[in-house]
């Protein structure tokens with residue numbers, strides 16, 4: 001199990017997740033509007049974009065080069081080459097306990 005934290009300005013949301021699940025699953029459970037995850041984790045939409053806390057960037061599995069993940073991230077308004085990841089592409093490990101991500105507002109559904 002690993003405790004995952006999502007930060008939104010001054011608010012922090014936390015949830016414990018089993019190893020093998022993905023960060024996007026944590027966002028679903030918390031019903032975070034910043035992560036609509038429209039393609040349901042199939043790496044086709046980019047709407048599960050998050051920023052990884054700088055302290056964690058080098059501790060999680062890196063993004064592979066020339067992937068669909070990078071293609072989709074580059075289309076995101078708040079793309080940050082150092083911090084951006086698709087949460088559906090981060091598989092949780094027990095050693096990710098404390099993993100902290102910041103929510104971005106690019107994909108909040110507007111009425």
Ligand code: FES
Nearest residue numbers: 041043046048088
């Ligand atoms: S949920 Fe669509 S790319 Fe991650």
